Amino acid sequence: MTAAEKLYQLIQTFSENQINEVLHFAEFLHQKQLVTPQDQAIPPGTLTGLRGIAKRPGPDPSDDELQAEYTDYLIQKYQ
Numbered sequence: 542m543t544a545a546e547k548l549y550q551l552i553q554t555f556s557e558n559q560i561n562e563v564l565h566f567a568e569f570l571h572q573k574q575l576v577t578p579q580d581q582a583i584p585p586g587t588l589t590g591l592r593g594i595a596k597r598p599g600p601d602p603s604d605d606e607l608q609a610e611y612t613d614y615l616i617q618k619y620q
Contacts, residue, residue: 552560602610 552563555563
């Protein structure tokens with residue numbers, strides 16, 4: 542028995558609501574199959590294009606250095 546035959550037998554036992562759910566799922570899978578990889582490309586100008594823009598030159602600062610910078614920032618902000 543093929544998968545299609547098994548599916549047909551199972552669907553015959555389903556209620557109308559369950560059949561509609563299976564139909565919606567099958568339509569979703571069909572739509573997903575029609576989408577090409579270039580349709581899924583991220584359009585230019587999105588925030589993902591800015592990835593790494595705030596990266597500092599040189600090695601990454603240590604946790605202590607980051608804590609000290611943040612402390613200095615807060616002191617300057619609230620003085």
